[in-house]
Amino acid sequence: MTDLDFSTKISKASEYISSQLSEIPDTCLVLGSGLGPLTERAEVLASVPYADIPYFPKTTVQGHEGVLLLAVLSGRKTLIMKGRFHFYEGYSTQEATFYVRVMAKLGVKNLIMTNAAGGINENMKPSELMVITDHISFFCDSPLRGANLDEFGVRFPDQSYVYDREFISTILSCADELGIQIHKGVYAYTRGPQYETPAEIRALRALGADAVGMSTVAEAIVASHSGMRILAVSCITNYAAGITSNPLSHEEVMTNANNASKNSIALMEKFFSKLEDRV
Ligand code: HPA
Numbered sequence: 001m002t003d004l005d006f007s008t009k010i011s012k013a014s015e016y017i018s019s020q021l022s023e024i025p026d027t028c029l030v031l032g033s034g035l036g037p038l039t040e041r042a043e044v045l046a047s048v049p050y051a052d053i054p055y056f057p058k059t060t061v062q063g064h065e066g067v068l069l070l071a072v073l074s075g076r077k078t079l080i081m082k083g084r085f086h087f088y089e090g091y092s093t094q095e096a097t098f099y100v101r102v103m104a105k106l107g108v109k110n111l112i113m114t115n116a117a118g119g120i121n122e123n124m125k126p127s128e129l130m131v132i133t134d135h136i137s138f139f140c141d142s143p144l145r146g147a148n149l150d151e152f153g154v155r156f157p158d159q160s161y162v163y164d165r166e167f168i169s170t171i172l173s174c175a176d177e178l179g180i181q182i183h184k185g186v187y188a189y190t191r192g193p194q195y196e197t198p199a200e201i202r203a204l205r206a207l208g209a210d211a212v213g214m215s216t217v218a219e220a221i222v223a224s225h226s227g228m229r230i231l232a233v234s235c236i237t238n239y240a241a242g243i244t245s246n247p248l249s250h251e252e253v254m255t256n257a258n259n260a261s262k263n264s265i266a267l268m269e270k271f272f273s274k275l276e277d278r279v
Pocket of ligand 1: 116190196214239241
C-alpha cells in the first residue's frame, strides 16, 4: 500500500460514511469488551456495517461486532464504533488504525475509547476501572511509520499529553458523583495475542506501567497526530500474569469485563452528559 493509496482510501471511506449518515458529530466512542450493551442505552439513528465501508478491515474477534453507529447518548449525538481492529488479528498498525484516520478526515474531534486490560498495579482489582493518563509503547511499531500524512499532522508529533487532561479530570469527577471507584494509570501496549509472561509483567512494572493491554495505544497515537482530544478508560479484567498463581484466560477477561459493564456504561453516559460542544 503506497502512501498515496492510503490517503485515497481514507478519503473514499470517509466519503462513503458521509453519504450514509445525516450528520457527523464531533465525537467517536470506541466500545471495548463489555461495553457492547451501551448501545441499548443509546438511541441509534443510523448504522453502517464495517463490511460496507470501502477499505475498512473486517473484525475477527468474537464480541466485536463490526458496525458504525450514529447514535444519541445522554442527549448528545456521537458516532459509536462497535468493534475495533487489533494488530494481533493480522493487521498492520496502519491498517488497525485506518478508522481513526477516517474519523479525522470526517472532522471528528474527540476520540473516546474503552478497553480491557490486565492490572499490573496490585492496588487495582479485577472489574475496577482505570483512566489512562499515559502509555508505554516504544517497543512496538508506530502507526505513523512511513511517509508523513501532512494533511493530518506533523512528522514528529509531541506526545507529552496524548490523553486530554480536561477529559481525565471530567471522568474522575463523573466517577466521584456516581460513587464508582476509578484509578489513574499508565497503560502498556503489547501486541498479543498471547498474554504476557510473569517476567514481562515484572519488566513492565519496573518501567512504570499500571496496566497492560492489546489495543488503544496505536489508535491514540494516530488520533493525537491529528490533534484529537482523547479519553481512554480501561476495565481491569484480570491480575496481570504472575501476580497470582492462576493462569490467564479470555473467559476470565470477558467475565470481569461484563461484571464491570454496569459501571463502565454509567460512567460513559455521565461523561457524555458533560461533554461540551467545542468548535
Ligand atoms: N494482558 C494483555 N491484554 C489484556 C489483558 C492482559 O492481562 N487482560 C485483558 N487484555
